[in-house]
Each structure stands twice: as structure tokens, then as C-alpha cells.
Amino acid sequence: MEMMIMILLLSSIIFITILFLTKGRKSNTPPSPPTFPLIGNLHQLGHHPHRSLCFLSNRYGPLMLLHFGSVPVLVVSSMEAARDVLKTHDRTFASRPRSKIFQKLLYDGQDVAAAPYGEYWRQMKSVCVIHLLSNKMVRSFRDVREEEISLMMEKIRKSSSSSLPVNLSDHLANLSNDVICRVALGRKYWRETxxxxxxxxxxxxxxxxxxxxxxxxxxWIDRIRGLDGQLQKMKNDLDDFFERVVQDHVDGDRDQDRNDFVDVLLTLQRDKSIGFEIDRVSIKAIVLDVFVGGADTTYTLMEWTMTELLRHPECLNRLQEEVRTICKGKLSVSEEDIQDMNYLKAVIKETLRLHPPLPLMVPHESIHDVRLRNYYIPAGTQVMINAWAIGREVVTWGPDAEEFRPERHLDSSIDFRGQHYELIPFGAGRRICPAISFAFVLNEVVLANLVHQFDWRFPVESTKDQTGVAESTGIAIHRMFPLYAIASSTT
Structure with missing residues (x-):
């Protein structure tokens, strides 16, 4: 009998304690969906986490606290909440969480994208912005962009002469990778198997x-399922490749007149002109960042833009009219021509709104405790900003927020360069992507040339898979199926 009373008493104490802690937590931390033991909310991510988290935020609010296993994760799903995180408390949330995968594949945080907030990150970002991604460097690679665009257009023209469908996804991926290879590494590597x-x-x-x-x-599960082994092999293979690239530059074993990014970094290392030393690992990590971040997101954006234009012929016709009017009598579009193409810029903004290349962006992490909108956020909390959900906020974009309508941007000052939190596909604040301008020169001139030199339509036999907007899985969200289209040359 005494044992039963003790059990009941202990159970009551535990229940009251849990109730008290739960009430205290609810009053101090953001709303949370129910969790499962051990895994927390991991089961609710699904194949497309940006969509699953948007669905949950519609119920629990624009600031929502989840638990991925033992890790607290703050999910931000509104423009106002994003401004609080990326502007009001920018420094607090300026770091990056540690991840086994990032540690193995991104040189243990010695790159720029995944480096924790601190002096090393500030120095490396400064190197990238000033010496690699400046307007001067962007202009210096203009002939590379023009050469590669011309080669792609010629390949498409050959396909159009036989009325064969063009695999636009493949062409755009090859173009993006070839340009980045030449700019960052000194020559094309992408075609090498x-x-x-x-x-x-x-x-x-x-x-x-x-x-x-x-x-x-x-x-231990990662070890048993082979992930640890795959990561180690990938790390070794990747490092072997970039070591070979850097050594080729050191030995002068290249057919290249122009300095690429590796040359610039090696010069900075040799001259010690920036006030601190850059070691070999940092050089490889930065070049990896430029290649991976630049090529994948550029190709993704162009692929989604052409998808939406093909799905909305009235938008494609309007864009063609603008481009062909400005470039009347010209065989191709130059980088000067695109300056006055307002509808082209609106089309790209609308694509970024509906299809941000990194829907959840790169995660942030809080450096210290902070109070955010009366909620307590402890140090070490990961932050996921759902750019995909923010781009679909009805309060910002109206009842047609799910529709592709570039006209909404023509009389709007909203831009995607980090000053307007309604549209932040590349982030904002300290951790904004430093290569936006570098990437967008290529995006704009490629898209303008595609619609200037060719008329486009889906093949007659296209299935819903080919004409739809089904998404792949992963960090960068591509189309699930390659984009095929019929190109008719206008020249």
C-alpha cells in the first residue's frame, strides 16, 4: 500500500513539474507542434521541407520552434519575422551551425558560406568581395560569358534546324558550369566525366x-548505413581534385592568358598584401564555394524562368517584344542592352519569388540568448528562414500570390539584394550571398538572348511532368524532370 502511495505521489510530482515547465516554455518560447520522443519534429519535414514547414507555420505562426532530435530550430516564415532576424538582430544570428556533412565537405568551415561568425569569416568574406566578386572582376570575365553563350546558342540553333526538342536543362547546366569553371578554375572541367x-x-x-x-x-547509424564512409571518400576525392587544380596554377601548367580566381588567391597568398595569411586549405575552400554556389543556383534560376515563360506564353511574348525592340537589328543581346529591360528584370524577380534556388537558405545559428518578439531564443538555436513561404505571403503579394505574374514588380521598388525582406532568395544582412551581382549578369544576358534569338514552345507530345513545376529534393531545388522545348530560330 505504501509503495502504491509513493508511486502515485511521484507520478503526481512528475506530472505537475512537466505541466509547469510546459506552461513556462509556452509563455517564453515560440509555438511548437507536438514532438515525438528522440526525433522531435523530424518526422514532419517530408520530401520538400520548405512546403512542409510552410504548412506548419500556417497553423503555428511565422515564428515557430521545432526540435530536430536534440537541436532546437527556429523556423521563420514571414517578411516581418525575417526582418527581425536578419536586420534587428543580425549579429546575434550571424553564425552557422556545425554539421557533420558541412565539416567533411566544406573544409571544416574554412570556406565562406559555412564558416562560423568571427574574425576568420570576416577576413575571408572581405577577400571574396574585394578581390573576387568586385565590379571590376565581374567586368573582366565578360568575354568568357559571351563566348560560352555564343556556343550554347549555336548548339540550340542546330537542334532548331531539325525541329528536335531541346533539353534546356542540360544546356543551361553546362553553360553555368563551363562559365564558373573558366572563371574560378581557369579552364573547363565540367565536360570531363x-x-x-x-x-x-x-x-x-x-x-x-x-x-x-x-x-x-x-x-552510429550514419556509420552503419555508410554515410560516414561516403563523406570521407568524397572529402578525399574533392581535396585531391582541388589540390591538383591549385598545383597546376602554381606550376604554370595551363593554357590561360587571364587570371582566374585561383590565380588571384595565390597572388594574395604570395604578396601577403591583405594583412593576414591565406593558407592552401582556405584557397581550396573559397574556390569550392564560388563554384558550387555560383553554378548550381545560376542554372536553377534560368531553368525555372524558362519553365514559367513556357507555361505563360503571354509573358514570353511580352518579354520577347521588349528584348527585340531594344535589340532591333542585332543578332545577339549584349550586357549593355539589358540595362533598360525592365520586364526582363520583373520576370526574374517573379521567378525568384516563386522558385528561390535555396528555399530554406543556408541555416543560421544564434550566438547568444536573445528576446525575439517577446519570445526567448537561447544561444545555439538553429534558424531556418523559409524564403519560399515568404515569397507566397498573401499579406504582401495579394490573393494571387501563387500565380506567376511579373507585372506585379514593374511599379514596385522591392528588390532581391537584401534591403527588402519580402524577397530574400539570397539572404540579407551579414550573411547575404556576396556573389549576387556576379551571377545575375549571366542570368540576364542568357535569358535575353534565348528569347531574342528563338521562339519557344513545349513539344506537342509534352506530358504534365515536362510542362509542370514538380520539384526535385535536396538543398537547391531544381525541376524534377528536365525541361524540353522546341526552339524556332528567328535569324
């Missing part, structure tokens, strides 16, 4: 879920 396979493996592994990152005591 081993390099293409290497980068495809790398991209795939970046999007893999690591159990040990979120549930440390279950880290």
Missing part, C-alpha cells in the same frame, strides 16, 4: 540527412 561525377556526388551528399548531427547518441 570524372569531374562531373564528382560534383554530382558532392551536391547529392550536401542534401543528405545526417542522424548524428541532430541525435548525437545515434551517430
Amino acid at each position: 570524372d569531374f562531373k561525377e564528382l560534383m554530382e556526388r558532392f551536391t547529392r551528399l550536401l542534401g543528405v540527412f545526417s542522424v548524428g548531427t541532430f541525435v548525437p547518441w545515434l551517430a
Whole structure:
């Protein structure tokens, strides 16, 4: 009898304690969906986390606290909440969480994208902005862009002469990778089978879920399922490749007149002109950042833009009219021509709104405790900003927020360069992507040339898979199926 009373008393104490803690937590932390033991809310992510988290935020609010295993994760799903995180409390949320996958594949945070907030990150970002991504450097590679665009247009023209469908996804991916290869590494590597396979493996592994990152005591599962081995092999293969690239530059074993990014970094290392030393690992990490971040997101944006234009012929016709009017009598579009193409810019903004290349962006992490909108957010909380959900906010974009309508941007000052939190596909604040301008010169001139030199339509036999907007899985969201279209040359 006494044992039964003790059990009931202990159970009551535990129940009251849990009730008290739960009430206290609800009053101090953002709303949370119910969790499962051990895994927390991991089961609610689904195949497309940006969509699943948007659905949950519609119920629990624009600031929502989840738990991925033992890791607290703050999900931000509105423009106002994003401004609080990326502007009001920018420094607090300026760091990056540690991840087994990022540690292995991104040189243990010695790159720019995944480096924790601190002096090293500030120095490396400064190097990238001033010496690699400046307006001067962007202009210096104009002939590379023009050459590669011309080659792609000629390939498309050959296909159009036989009325065969063009695999636009393949052409745009090859173009983006060839340009970035030449700019960052000094020559084309993408067509080499081993390099293409290497980068495809790398991209795939970046999007893999690591159990040990979120549930440390279950880290053995990553080892049993082979993830640890795959990451180690990928790390070794990747480092071997970039070591070979850097050594070729050191030895002068290249057919290249122009300085590429590796040359610039080696010069900075040799001259010690920036006030601190850059070691070999940092050089490889930065070049990897430029290649992976630049090529994948550029190709993704162009692919989605052409998809939406083909799905909305009235928008395609209006864009063609603008481009062909400005470039009347010209065979191709130059980088000067695009300055006055307002509808082209509106089309790209609308594509970024509906199809941000990184829907959840790169995660942030709080450096110290902070009070955010009367909620308590402890240090070490990961932050996921759902750019995909923010781009679909009805309060910002209206009842037609799900529709592709570039006209909404023509009389709007909203831009995607980090000053307007309604549209932040590349982030904002300290951790904004520093390569926006570098990438967008290529995006704009490629798209303008595609609609100037060709008329486009879906093949008659196209299925819903080909004409729809089904998404792939992973960090960067491509089309699930390649984009095929019929191109009719206008020249």
C-alpha cells in the first residue's frame, strides 16, 4: 500500500513539474507542434521541407520552434519575422551551425558560406568581395560569358534546324558550369566525366540527412548505413581534385592568358598584401564555394524562368517584344542592352519569388540568448528562414500570390539584394550571398538572348511532368524532370 502511495505521489510530482515547465516554455518560447520522443519534429519535414514547414507555420505562426532530435530550430516564415532576424538582430544570428556533412565537405568551415561568425569569416568574406566578386572582376570575365553563350546558342540553333526538342536543362547546366569553371578554375572541367561525377556526388551528399548531427547518441547509424564512409571518400576525392587544380596554377601548367580566381588567391597568398595569411586549405575552400554556389543556383534560376515563360506564353511574348525592340537589328543581346529591360528584370524577380534556388537558405545559428518578439531564443538555436513561404505571403503579394505574374514588380521598388525582406532568395544582412551581382549578369544576358534569338514552345507530345513545376529534393531545388522545348530560330 505504501509503495502504491509513493508511486502515485511521484507520478503526481512528475506530472505537475512537466505541466509547469510546459506552461513556462509556452509563455517564453515560440509555438511548437507536438514532438515525438528522440526525433522531435523530424518526422514532419517530408520530401520538400520548405512546403512542409510552410504548412506548419500556417497553423503555428511565422515564428515557430521545432526540435530536430536534440537541436532546437527556429523556423521563420514571414517578411516581418525575417526582418527581425536578419536586420534587428543580425549579429546575434550571424553564425552557422556545425554539421557533420558541412565539416567533411566544406573544409571544416574554412570556406565562406559555412564558416562560423568571427574574425576568420570576416577576413575571408572581405577577400571574396574585394578581390573576387568586385565590379571590376565581374567586368573582366565578360568575354568568357559571351563566348560560352555564343556556343550554347549555336548548339540550340542546330537542334532548331531539325525541329528536335531541346533539353534546356542540360544546356543551361553546362553553360553555368563551363562559365564558373573558366572563371574560378581557369579552364573547363565540367565536360570531363570524372569531374562531373564528382560534383554530382558532392551536391547529392550536401542534401543528405545526417542522424548524428541532430541525435548525437545515434551517430552510429550514419556509420552503419555508410554515410560516414561516403563523406570521407568524397572529402578525399574533392581535396585531391582541388589540390591538383591549385598545383597546376602554381606550376604554370595551363593554357590561360587571364587570371582566374585561383590565380588571384595565390597572388594574395604570395604578396601577403591583405594583412593576414591565406593558407592552401582556405584557397581550396573559397574556390569550392564560388563554384558550387555560383553554378548550381545560376542554372536553377534560368531553368525555372524558362519553365514559367513556357507555361505563360503571354509573358514570353511580352518579354520577347521588349528584348527585340531594344535589340532591333542585332543578332545577339549584349550586357549593355539589358540595362533598360525592365520586364526582363520583373520576370526574374517573379521567378525568384516563386522558385528561390535555396528555399530554406543556408541555416543560421544564434550566438547568444536573445528576446525575439517577446519570445526567448537561447544561444545555439538553429534558424531556418523559409524564403519560399515568404515569397507566397498573401499579406504582401495579394490573393494571387501563387500565380506567376511579373507585372506585379514593374511599379514596385522591392528588390532581391537584401534591403527588402519580402524577397530574400539570397539572404540579407551579414550573411547575404556576396556573389549576387556576379551571377545575375549571366542570368540576364542568357535569358535575353534565348528569347531574342528563338521562339519557344513545349513539344506537342509534352506530358504534365515536362510542362509542370514538380520539384526535385535536396538543398537547391531544381525541376524534377528536365525541361524540353522546341526552339524556332528567328535569324
